[in-house]
Amino acid sequence: MKAVVVGAGLAGIAATWALQQHGYECVLLESSGRIGGRMKTTTLGKHNVDEGFHVLHTAYPTLGRWLNIERLNLKPMDPATSLITPSSGRLQTLGDPLRAPLLMLPSLFTAGPWNALRMLRWRLKSKKKDLEYAMDHPTLSIDKGFESMRFS
Structure with missing residues (x-):
């Protein structure tokens, strides 16, 4: 049996692998000339800038069946983010008060x-x-969720 998978992002790569495990002969097509989908790292001088979604939620039950999580050498994500307000150019912090109590006041x-x-x-x-x-x-959706919680 043959299959064509369109898109070499994480889902396309996983689908291709799963199909091959079930005996399919696969062709994986990607229009951008590189694998990874929206995830990529761009080097600017001495700095690496990650683009796309670079967070792996290890709690997903299926993940352990697809990956050897131990071998990935993952690093925990900071329970906060910094953002720049476009209108003022001000750097602001928004953190999880349960995991980063010291960030409660800035948040x-x-x-x-x-x-x-x-x-x-x-x-x-x-x-x-x-x-x-x-x-x-x-x-x-995140928009509907924020709306239901009356975020402004």
Whole structure:
């Protein structure tokens, strides 16, 4: 049997591998001339700039069946992000207050007090649920989720 997979991002590579494991002869097509999809690293002088989504959620149950997670030499992600406000050019910090309590005050200034409370409420609520719960229930887009929590 033969199969054609369009797109050599992570999903396309995984689909090709799975099809080959089931006896398919595969052709993997990619229009950009490189594999990786939206993930890539660009070198600017002495600095590497990661583009695309470079976070691997190791809690996903299927992941362990596809990858040897131990061999990836993963590094934990900081429980915060820095952002630059386009209008002011100001650098701001937004962090998870449960994992980075020292970032609570800077995050409060970034998000505003009401949004910070909404985020903390959401964080405490989501901490009680496991990944299987999320996968077995309908989900909202990030926009709809923020709207339902009345983020401004």
